[in-house]
Amino acid sequence: MKAKNIVDFHPKFFDAMKNYSREKFSADLMAGIIVGVVAIPLAIAFGIASGVGPTEGLVTAIMAGFLISVFGGSKVQIGGPTGAFIIIVYGVVQQYGLSGLAIATIMAGIILVIMGLCRMGSIIKFMPYPIIIGFTGGIAITIFSTQINDLMGLGISDVPANFIEKWVCYIENISSIDLWSTVMGLLSILLIAMTPKFSKKIPGSLLAIIVMTVAAWLLREFAGVTSIKTIGDLYELPSGFPAFRLPQFDLETGSFFSTVQALAPVAFTIAMLGAIESLLSAMVADGVIGDRHNSNTELVGQGIANIVVPFFGGIPATGAIARTMANINNGGRTPVAGVIHTLVLLAVLLCLGSLVELIPMPCLAGVLIMVAYNMSGWRTILSMYRSSMSGTTVLFVTLLLTVFFDLTLAIEVGLVMAVVIVMKRVMESANISVVRDQLDVHNDGEHDETLTIPAGTEVFEIEGPFFFGVANKFDELMRNRDAMPIRILRMRRVSFIDSTGLHNLEIFIRSSHSEGRTIILSGVHENVEKSLRKGGIVKLVGRDNVFSDIHDALERAATLSEQLGVSE
Secondary structure, three states, rough: OOOOHHOOOOOOOHHHHHHHOOOHHHHHHHHHHHHHHHHHHHEEEEEEEEOHHHHHHHHHHHHHHHHHHHHHHOOOOEEEEOHHHHHHHHHHHHHHHHHHHHHHHHEEEEEEEHHOOOOOOHHHOOOHHHHHHHHHHHHHHHHHHOOHHHHHHOOOOOOOOOOHHHHHHHHHOOOHHHOOOOOOOHHHHHHHHHHHHHOOOHHHHHHHHHHHHHHHHHHHHHHOOOOOHHHHHHHHOOOOOOOOOOEEEEEEEOOOOHHHHHHHHHHHHHHHHHHHHHHHHHHHHHHHHOOOOOHHHHHHHHHHHHHHHOOOOOOOOOEEEHHHHHHHHHOOOOOOHHHHHHHHHHHHHHHHHHOOOOOOOHHHHHHHHHHHHHHHOOHHHHHHHHHHHHHHHHHHHHHHHHHHHHHHHHHHHHHHHHHHHHHHHHHOOOOEEOOOOEEEEOOOOOOEEEEEOOOEEEEEEOOEEEOOHHHHHHHHHHOOOOOOOEEEEEEEOOOOOOOHHHHHHHHHHHHHHHOOOOEEEEOOOHHHHHHHHOOOOOHHHHHEEOOOOOHHHHHHHHHHHHHOOOOO
């Protein structure tokens, strides 16, 4: 087998370059510039909210955005830091520091690359929608809760990470509220919300940043208002691009291997969240531009970005739906637009650092609160509440666990609940009926007939997959019945049988044989019969007692009934 058939890695960037034209570049240039402008406040805000800083947010948007565009599997995907990672990154930084975050991000990148090389790009199909909405809503609530300090100018230097403790801290310090900061934060939210009503082209977040930065500067210079904190008051922006540096492995957790072991769950969560968000973004983009992304290549591209970015001080990155849609809406159709957007961000980092320092923190808090609102999915939650109680239960459990505990636990519990609900529904849909006198045979509505069941014979009609739940149900039914000397198991509607089903079936057959009873199998599908042969069931019942048609099975039962001398 050729390597190209084993490894599914075909970046869209290089395909786009084959037939690239001046017209495409013009469209990509305009889209890239606009998306770069849109990404400026978001990259800065995500970096600060994650507990690192504005530089780290910009560096991530630049490095990861470039690598995802060049090595990703989507033509229009825009990569960078996103709101979904805020609570994870903040928690890792608090517990393990920046070195721990770097190690976890690199590990997550490796996991993503392995997933892509192993063709696991379809993983998004296995994540139940209520879980996605649940943890997204939980992340939105958490992001909102982290911004109250800056929004209201409370001036708390060390905000607790725990959700409840955080709000207790806010309430205890409510007397420290700064009116100027609160007004500026609320006006920022209002401006961002109102901007789309009069302009679809101007990003509301950028407009709010510009207006409020000018307002904060005027208030400080001419009105003597110094209570509104800016980025420059809290962070120091570098004069150039951060240099390459290796993460420090001498953490408090001990050796390198113990550190890796401790960070493995976090790395897995980052990888899974990155995979889900990037593939969701790519799927949404496909629906708009009428294209089809390569999910395996996209995972590899995301992995490469997350492996490289930590060596320059960056944080986890993934595909950003909002920026990707902004790219599409402004004419971007190739990965070149994504590359241009990173150049715009690079210019901001290298040339406009002094202006970035003037951005007021309440305005950034307003930007993030609107990000949280847009990602909350409250309309979807209301719709799901009206339509599906089981889905709503999974959704709210996932949401609450995300808010009060952590995302890893939320996804794990949500998946378990979703699987249990599916199993319950399958068990409810599965049916085992018992017939002793006459059997109605339906042939797609044509030539329906009623067959007489021989004396001393009963037919068990099994409908649905014969997995562990149904197998136990079957076992209980058998234990609570008066035994007949001949039993026909009609399995024409059994789509598959698992190991538990095979085990229970074997016990049932051996028990019947020990009591002198005969088991006949009827209507066994080819794939089920294959499992029965491998499990030794066919050999156990005897090849003469396995039939594809109920008529032959009943004829065999009649013969055995005569041999046993069974009467009505």
